[in-house]
Amino acid sequence: xxxxxxxxxxxxxxxxxxxxxxxxxxxxxxxxxxxxxxxxxxxxxxxxxxxxxxxxxxxxxxxxxxxxxxxxxxxxxxxxxxxxxxxxxxxxxxxxxxxxxxxxxxxxxxxxxxxxxxxxxxxxxxxxxxxxxxxxxxxxxxxxxxxxxxxxxxxxxxxxxxxxxxxxxxxxxxxxxxxxxxxxxxxxxxxxxxxxxxxxxxxxxxxxxxxxxxxxxxxxxxxxxxxxxxxxxxxxxxxxxxxxxxxxxxxxxxxxxxxxxxxxxxxxxxxxxxxxxxxxxxxxxxxxxxxxxxxxxxxxxxxxxxxxxxxxxxxxxxxxxxxxxxxxxxxxxxxxxxxxxxxxxxxxxxxxxxxxxxxxxxxxxxxxxxxxxxxxxxxxxxxxxxxxxxxxxxxxxxxxxxxxxxxxxx
Amino acid sequence: xxxxxxxxxxxxxxxxxxxxxxxxxxxxxxxxxxxxxxxxxxxxxxxxxxxxxxxxxxxxxxxxxxxxxxxxxxxxxxxxxxxxxxxxxxxxxxxxxxxxxxxxxxxxxxxxxxxxxxxxxxxxxxxxxxxxxxxxxxxxxxxxxxxxxxxxxxxxxxxxxxxxxxxxxxxxxxxxxxxxxxxxxxxxxxxxxxxxxxxxxxxxxxxxxxxxxxxxxxxxxxxxxxxxxxxxxxxxxxxxxxxxxxxxxxxxxxxxxxxxxxxxxxxxxxxxxxxxxxxxxxxxxxxxxxxxxxxxxxxxxxxxxxxxxxxxxxxxxxxxxxxxxxxxxxxxxxxxxxxxx
Numbered sequence: 017x018x019x020x021x022x023x024x025x026x027x028x029x030x031x032x033x034x035x036x037x038x039x040x041x042x043x044x045x046x047x048x049x050x051x052x053x054x055x056x057x058x059x060x061x062x063x064x065x066x067x068x069x070x071x072x073x074x075x076x077x078x079x080x081x082x083x084x085x086x087x088x089x090x091x092x093x094x095x096x097x098x099x100x101x102x103x104x105x106x107x108x109x110x111x112x113x114x115x116x117x118x119x120x121x122x123x124x125x126x127x128x129x130x131x132x133x134x135x136x137x138x139x140x141x142x143x144x145x146x147x148x149x150x151x152x153x154x155x156x157x158x159x160x161x162x163x164x165x166x167x168x169x170x171x172x173x174x175x176x177x178x179x180x181x182x183x184x185x186x187x188x189x190x191x192x193x194x195x196x197x198x199x200x201x202x203x204x205x206x207x208x209x210x211x212x213x214x215x216x217x218x219x220x221x222x223x224x225x226x227x228x229x230x231x232x233x234x235x236x237x238x239x240x241x242x243x244x245x246x247x248x249x250x251x252x253x254x255x256x257x258x259x260x261x262x263x264x265x266x267x268x269x270x271x272x273x274x275x276x277x278x279x280x281x282x283x284x285x286x287x288x289x290x291x292x293x294x295x296x297x298x299x300x301x302x303x304x305x306x307x308x309x310x311x312x313x314x315x316x317x318x319x320x321x322x323x324x325x326x327x328x329x330x331x332x333x334x335x336x337x338x339x340x341x342x343x344x345x346x347x348x349x350x351x352x353x354x355x356x357x358x359x360x361x362x363x364x365x366x367x368x369x370x371x372x373x374x375x376x377x378x379x380x381x382x383x384x385x386x387x388x389x390x391x392x393x394x395x396x397x398x399x400x401x402x403x404x405x406x407x408x409x410x411x412x413x414x415x416x417x418x419x420x421x422x423x424x425x426x
Numbered sequence: 427x428x429x430x431x432x433x434x435x436x437x438x439x440x441x442x443x444x445x446x447x448x449x450x451x452x453x454x455x456x457x458x459x460x461x462x463x464x465x466x467x468x469x470x471x472x473x474x475x476x477x478x479x480x481x482x483x484x485x486x487x488x489x490x491x492x493x494x495x496x497x498x499x500x501x502x503x504x505x506x507x508x509x510x511x512x513x514x515x516x517x518x519x520x521x522x523x524x525x526x527x528x529x530x531x532x533x534x535x536x537x538x539x540x541x542x543x544x545x546x547x548x549x550x551x552x553x554x555x556x557x558x559x560x561x562x563x564x565x566x567x568x569x570x571x572x573x574x575x576x577x578x579x580x581x582x583x584x585x586x587x588x589x590x591x592x593x594x595x596x597x598x599x600x601x602x603x604x605x606x607x608x609x610x611x612x613x614x615x616x617x618x619x620x621x622x623x624x625x626x627x628x629x630x631x632x633x634x635x636x637x638x639x640x641x642x643x644x645x646x647x648x649x650x651x652x653x654x655x656x657x658x659x660x661x662x663x664x665x666x667x668x669x670x671x672x673x674x675x676x677x678x679x680x681x682x683x684x685x686x687x688x689x690x691x692x693x694x695x696x697x698x699x700x701x702x703x704x705x706x707x708x709x710x711x712x713x714x715x716x717x718x719x720x721x722x723x724x725x726x727x728x729x730x731x732x733x734x735x736x737x738x739x740x741x742x743x744x745x746x747x748x749x750x751x752x753x754x755x756x757x758x759x760x761x762x763x764x765x766x767x
Contacts, residue, residue, distance in 0.1 A: 199637035203453065205552040205574030205612055208636070275553035319531055321551035323572075 020044045021420060022056045026065025026381060029349045030072060031358040032370035036350055041070055043377040046419040051371050063422070065381060068414055071353040072369050073378030076332060077259055077360040078181070078235050078307035080157075083332065084122045086310075086395060088424035090333040091380035091413040093122060094368055096181075096307075096360065099129035100156045106132050106140040108148035115149045121423045125366055127154035127181055130169050136160045139172060146176050151364040152233070154181035157282060159217050161187040166221065170230035179231045179364060182221045184242065185283055189213035194323040196284045200269045207323055211290060214283055215241035222249045222256055233257045233363060237303065238264040238283050240293030247302045257363055258297075259305035262338030263329065263403060265294045271403055277318045277325035278403045281309075284327075298342055298355070304363065306342065306355045308335040312399030330402050334390055336382060337409035349384055377420040386412040435461040435621070442752045448559045448566040449739055451575035452616040460584070460617055463735070466742055467585050470509075471734035478734075482741050482748070483512035486543035490516040491533075492569070493549040498704060498729070499569050499579075503546045506736035512543070534558040543747050544740055547571075565743035567736075573607050579703055580613035582735040584621065586728050587658055590699050595622030598695075600652050601643075602628040603662030603684065603711050606635050606673075610703050611662060615641045628652035630684060632673040649684055656694045660701045661686050664711050677710045687713045691722075699724050 021043040028035045028051065035051065042050040042060065073093030080098045087095060097114055099105035105114055106129035118124040128145035132138045134156040142153055153173050159182060160166040166182075173180045193209035195201040201208035218234055222245055225232035237243055237258045249256045263281055268288040271279035279285055297303040308331030317326035339352050361369020368378045390407045392400035416424035435457040437443045443462040452460070470478060488507040492500055500516060507514035519533060528536075530549075534557075537545060544565045547555045552572030559566035570576040588594055599618055605611045605627045618625045619642035627638050628646045638645050646652030653659060664680060674680050691698060700716055700723045708714045717723055745751070751758045 197636040199640040202635040202637045203612075203641065205572050205609060207573075210636070275556060316529070319529075319557075321530065321549070321554040321557060321572075323551055323553075 018045070018420075020049065020057055020060040021063065021377075022060040023063045023065045023070055023379065023381065024056075026068050026070035027349075028052070028070050028371065029353050030371040031350055031354040032072070033372050035371065041371060041379065043417070043420045046377055048371055048373050048375050048377050050373055063381070063415065067383060068381045069349050069384050070371070071349065071380050071382070072357045072361075072371050072375070073380050073416065073418065074336065074356045075360040075366060075369060076308050076310065076335060077305045077364070078309055079332065080309070080311035080328065082118050082122060082124050083310070083312070084118050086330070087118075087122045087332045088416045088418070089413065089426075090308075090335050091382060091416050092332055092335065093378040093380070093416065093418045094366060095122060095124055096151055096364060097124045097126045098156065099127055099134060099154050104129045104134045104156070105145075105150075106134065108141060108144040111145045111148040111150045121418050125149075125151040125364065127152050129153070130155050130173070130180065131160065131165070134158075136162065137165060139169060142173055142178065143176050146178055150178070151366060152179035152181055154235070155183050157183060159183045159185055159187065159221075163220060163224065167224045167228060170225050170228040170232065174228055174230035177231070179233050180225070181233045181235050183236070184214050184217035184221055184234050186213045186217045189216065192323070194280060194284065194327075195272060196269050196286050198269055198287050200272050204272060204275065204322070206272070211239045211286055212241065214239050215245060218242040218245050222246070222254070225256055226252075226254050231255045233259065235259055235307065236261055236264060236283055236309065237297065238286050238294060239290040243293045243297035243302055247297070247300075250302065257304040258302070259307050260294050260298070260303050261307060261309045261331065262335065262342055263309075263331075265291065265298060265306070265342035266338060267291070267403060272322065275322040276403070277320065277322055278329060278401045278405075280322060280325045280327050281329060282327035295342060295344070299344075304355070304359050306335070306339045308332045313401050314399055318401055330392070330395055330399055333395055334402065334404055334409070336380075336413060337411040338404065340384070340411040341409055377417060379417040380413060381415040381417075382411060382413045384411050386410065388412050437462065440754070444742055445752075448568075449577050449743060450556050450559060450566065450568045452577045452580050452613045452620070453575065455616075455620065457620050457622075460581070460621060463581055463738055463742065464585050464588060466738035467581065467731070467735040470737040471585065471589070471731060479509050481511040483507065483510040483543070483744060486512045486744060486747070487541070488512040488514045488544050488546065488740065489537055489540070489542040490514065490546045490569075491519050491537060492516070493519045493547070493554070494570070496548055496569070499548065502729070502732045503569060503736050506733050506740055509733070510737055510740055512740070530554060530557065531561055534561045538562040538564070544744050564747070567739055567743065570609050573609050573612070575613045576609040577613050578732070578735050578739060579610045580617040581739070582728055582731040583614055583660065583701060583703070584617055585731045585735055586701065586724050587699065589727075589731070590724060591657060594618065597623045597657040598626070598655055599623050599658040599660065600626040600628050600646075600656045601660045601662065602649065602652065602686065604633045604664050604668060605629040605638065605662065606633040607665065608662050612641075614660065615643050619643065626652050626656070628684070630674065630680075633668070649690060650693055653690060654693045656698060658699045658701065659686060659691070659694060660703075661711050663703065663705065664707055681710055685709075685711055685713060686716050688715055691716065698722060701725060701728055704729070
């Protein structure tokens with residue numbers, strides 16, 4: 017047995033246990049053995065935690081790629097992998113294989129494809145995928161256009177008590193659009209869809225999920241109307257949850273000016289009014305999770321005319337500081353950790369998300385006051401496209417511990 | 427009426443009349459930069475004058491790379507280049523390398539490797555021309571990119587208006603039709619608003635872009651209201667495929683409510699000027715009687731001014747390559763006098 021590991025004198029932030037004070041964490045093997053104040057064993061290896069926040073390892077609740085080194089540099093120890101892979105994760109064998117790709121350092125929890133080939137028409141083998149380890153099912157990059165299919169999907173997934181993760185954009189209103197209709201899209205002459213393309217799909221899926229008694233998680237809400245619809249649904253006591261991304265909380269459609277394809281995202285960036293509604297939703301608890309939507313693109317996919325460029329950005333390395341920034345002055349580390357770890361673990365039934373004794377020793381140590389500048393060229397993978405390049409941010413990961421092992425240290 | 431030089435926007439002291447490597451759009455151009463291009467175009471526009479030809483671009487290579495089908499604009503750029511003495515090569519790129527999977531930037535690098543002195547580009551995607559311009563070493567002229575901009579069309583429209591009306595500032599100008607999908611409309615909005623005209627966009631609600639008023643344009647969905655007292659009406663071509671997208675029910679309904687007829691023009695100024703970038707759909711957006719009314723229609727004059735404007739743009743953009751630099755208050759060498767080559 018390896019020596020126990022002691023994280024000494026860190027500010028422990030653990031929403032699940034309510035810990036929000038300076039203390040120690042003892043790790044034995046792959047698990048957390050003790051938390052708070054206790055007598056540390058003499059033989060323990062020691063990590064100095066002074067000035068750092070110790071929180072449960074971050075769980076990115078929606079990535080399209082699971083770049084392990086980049087995740088660890090961002091304090092992420094588990095990811096929910098979207099089914100939009102090649103081939104799509106619509107089969108139990110593919111789900112099982114996807115679970116192994118990140119181990120041992122980043123655990124991948126696949127979301128099974130809700131429909132075969134993500135085509136949006138025929139259900140995939142949801143029950144078998146759950147047995148193979150799927151943490152939920154997802155509609156993929158696009159929503160399911162047909163309401164009857166979506167309704168049956170929600171009913172069927174509810175039978176297995178699986179969360180359905182939905183991409184909410186009405187396919188017909190979206191059409192070939194690559195931008196949100198508004199001043200910037202009009203100036204640039206880009207094909208654009210109205211922001212209601214999202215809220216109409218949100219309203220539909222919320223109603224269908226209520227009728228089906230299903231657990232629905234809307235992966236990204238990015239408009240004022242969408243946030244409002246979810247807020248009302250929650251007030252009715254439904255099991256609907258939603259997430260957003262730092263880009264949709266911090267950037268508006270003006271970022272597209274000059275045809276900057278790094279700002280080509282899905283859903284597209286919105287008006288500043290919508291962006292501020294997302295911030296309000298984060299502040300009042302309407303929005304449950306923040307995911308990176310990590311989807312780095314190659315130069316070949318981005319150095320194209322705006323509408324032809326692939327949507328997506330690299331996001332795992334900047335998830336924590338940008339979430340802190342989204343929460344603003346009032347935002348504390350507790351709320352950030354809830355959005356980035358505790359809530360995703362609870363929603364998807366994942367191990368981790370807490371520092372309670374007996375939990376996996378997945379821990380992120382970060383300096384909440386450390387100012388730095390995002391530098392995409394230093395990212396740990398070849399695709400370095402982020403609309404946040406060169407942005408000064410605050411809060412930096414100092415170390416990442418996965419299963420009791422220090423797997424990243426800055 | 428002939429154009430009145432005293433109504434020009436003078437170049438401020440110390441400013442360069444056109445400090446741009448490329449002409450990618452009208453948005454962002456200063457009033458005096460637009461005025462400078464119009465003045466230069468004026469020099470090439472007089473049909474009775476021998477200055478319609480020059481050897482200014484002799485020995486220079488002009489490539490017209492058209493990724494989207496075009497007849498009129500391509501011919502206009504070819505004639506403009508040839509009248510300036512350039513070696514003009516036109517290629518319909520849509521029919522060649524793109525089909526073989528070559529990326530846009532590789533096509534740009536290929537063009538660049540041929541060492542052209544100016545490239546004229548049309549592309550179906552908004553922003554594509556700017557993307558190519560960032561990768562080549564010579565001036566690039568945007569001949570239309572998606573629904574973004576078509577700067578030489580706006581310049582030729584402005585030149586036509588200025589020759590007929592003597593000014594741009596203060597005129598009421600309505601741009602009517604499929605504004606949503608129109609690069610001509612966008613370039614004209616920018617140009618006319620910058621030059622101080624009162625610009626109106628007249629379109630059915632389905633073809634009106636969101637936020638158009640932020641471009642300094644007044645939107646109208648009622649054509650009679652939009653045309654009230656206007657000095658100029660610019661009609662836009664209606665693409666027939668708009669019916670399929672449920673933008674409009676039928677051509678006859680469109681003509682009934684948005685077609686330009688004698689009756690509808692009655693609310694405009696008595697000396698209203700009627701314009702159309704072509705090609706026209708007679709009986710769809712414009713009645714034949716209006717299009718052919720030689721008193722009011724400037725449609726053929728627009729085509730003529732198109733060549734003059736493109737000559738001016740080609741000549742101005744190639745000045746640095748020809749050793750003609752702006753010396754702070756004048757050009758370092760004589761701009762072409764327009765002698766017959």
